[in-house]
Amino acid sequence: MSVTEIDFQREMEQERIEEIAILSRPSIAVVGLGGAGCNIVSWIKQRGIVGGKLLALNTDANHLATVMADKRILIGEKICKGLGSGGYPETGERALRENLDQIMKELAGTSIVFIVAGLGGGTGTGASCALAEALRDSGKLLIGVVTLPFEVERVRSRTAKKGLLRLMKSCDTVVAIDNNKLVRVAGDLAFRQALGVANELIGVFVKDITETITTASLINLDYMDLRVIMEKRGLAAIGVGYGTGEDKIEKAVKIALEGQLLDIEDVTKSHGVLIHVSGGRDMTLEEVTKAGEMVMRSLPPETKIVWGARVSDDPEMEGKAHVMVILTGVESKFLSREKRRFRFPSLRLF
Ligand SMILES: Nc1nc2c(ncn2[C@@H]2O[C@H](COP(=O)(O)OP(=O)(O)OP(=O)(O)O)[C@@H](O)[C@H]2O)c(=O)[nH]1
Ligand SMILES: [Mg+2]
Structure with missing residues (x-):
């Protein structure tokens, strides 16, 4: 094969990969x-x-x-x-x-x-x-x-x-x-x-x-990551937290983990956790990784944890971090109360 033929083949292969990438997006x-x-x-x-x-x-x-x-x-x-x-x-x-x-x-x-x-x-x-x-x-x-x-x-x-x-x-x-x-x-x-x-x-x-x-992000979240955490998991709760200054991500993660927006029975019993961090242009991978280690320490080792992180172009976000924590496979008091009621329909509680 001549050099030009090899070049041509390489080019074709590149194009094929790009095509597959577009189709599988x-x-x-x-x-x-x-x-x-x-x-x-x-x-x-x-x-x-x-x-x-x-x-x-x-x-x-x-x-x-x-x-x-x-x-x-x-x-x-x-x-x-x-x-x-x-x-x-x-x-x-x-x-x-x-x-x-x-x-x-x-x-x-x-x-x-x-x-x-x-x-x-x-x-x-x-x-x-x-x-x-x-x-x-x-x-x-x-x-x-x-x-x-x-x-x-x-x-x-x-x-x-x-x-x-x-x-x-x-x-x-x-x-x-x-x-x-x-x-x-x-x-x-x-x-x-x-x-x-x-x-x-x-x-x-x-x-x-x-x-x-x-889109390309600081830490990419891919389709399979989302599937692992979300597929056939029932109920999920979400928590949000903001942090500023030093250790902003860790602070925000802590608030998000503590303040779930649904009454759930036990945070540590969740099947999987998805953590999403967004911050200003000053946010570093090292900061995010440090916060990740903190989360891993606070949850049982068998809990699946997936991360995504994005840098925002918004100048307002500089020095700040916004964190969302999604806990999947949880049980909620809202539903357990309801299940109990369903068992006694003759009481006509509603
Ligand atoms: N987050 C959010 N919740 C809302 C809003 N409007 C209503 N809700 C909540 O959603 C519930 C359902 O309200 P709607 O979405 O207006 O009801 P709908 O689905 O259009 O139903 P019908 O109007 O009965 O056909 C309400 O009981 C509120 O608790 C809104 O703009 N934002
Ligand atoms: Mg309506």
């Missing part, structure tokens, strides 16, 4: 369902997301008209007439089925789907369960990200619990955020402001995980 979709889900998708759209497709699905045409997304779909037009589900999850479910073919087409070729909703209403609760069930055997990694209602919304709590139990059966992992805990962490906030905090928290979570997978 996980494609990610974020689907917001109902009012809360669509508001969260809108939040992400306004900030921008690299490598994720944003879908907004609602039965409420007026609300959907205000939402920003890559694709908006009014679901259940025949049964809801664009007026919402009236708070009935069964209607939300039927609405989704009405447009299922179109939604499946939008999601064709994706390997990770985030299903985002506020549980407790009709559309978000019913449609997210129906979507997860339709996608269950598709081989896609399904991650539910949901909020649980405020105590003041008492009636909705029962709907949310039923929805959460059902969603967990079809999703690989459901990350649940209890609005009540969130308010306690965020301090005294008015109702609307608290919703805004929840939208931002979930928005940041979805955006950070997506971008750490799809």
Whole structure:
């Protein structure tokens, strides 16, 4: 073989590798369902997301008209007439089925789907369960990200619990955020402001995980890492922490591990932990590694731990660290209470 032939072969091989790299890149979709889900998708759209497709699905045409997304779909037009589900999850479910073919087409070729909703209403609760069930055997990694209602919304709590139990059966992992805990962490906030905090928290979570997978990062998180932690894991809790100054990452990790946004039975019993760090341009790999060692010391050795770290270009982030800790395979008091209630239906506790 001549030198030029060898060069040519090498070039072909490079091209082939690049082609495979493009084809194997996980494609990610974020689907917001109902009012809360669509508001969260809108939040992400306004900030921008690299490598994720944003879908907004609602039965409420007026609300959907205000939402920003890559694709908006009014679901259940025949049964809801664009007026919402009236708070009935069964209607939300039927609405989704009405447009299922179109939604499946939008999601064709994706390997990770985030299903985002506020549980407790009709559309978000019913449609997210129906979507997860339709996608269950598709081989896609399904991650539910949901909020649980405020105590003041008492009636909705029962709907949310039923929805959460059902969603967990079809999703690989459901990350649940209890609005009540969130308010306690965020301090005294008015109702609307608290919703805004929840939208931002979930928005940041979805955006950070997506971008750490799809773009080059300080510590890359890949599709298989996410699968190991999330595949068939049931319930997950999330904690967030900010740190500044010296040992900022360690401080932030500690806060995130201690302040979970869901009442879980025992942090050390979680199956896996995903830790995501974002910091300013001054953040070093050494700092992140040091914090990693701290986490490993505080959890049992059999817990699987996966890391992702991203450097933000935002000058505001300089000298700061933002950490998210996701604990998968946890048990929550919210559900154990519910299970007990389900065993005694004759007591009519709700
Ligand atoms: N994070 C967040 N939560 C919200 C928001 N709006 C409502 N929620 C919460 O989500 C639950 C469900 O509300 P919606 O999403 O408005 O309900 P829906 O899914 O549209 O259901 P219907 O309107 O009954 O069809 C509420 O009980 C609140 O706890 C929001 O903008 N952000
Ligand atoms: Mg609604």
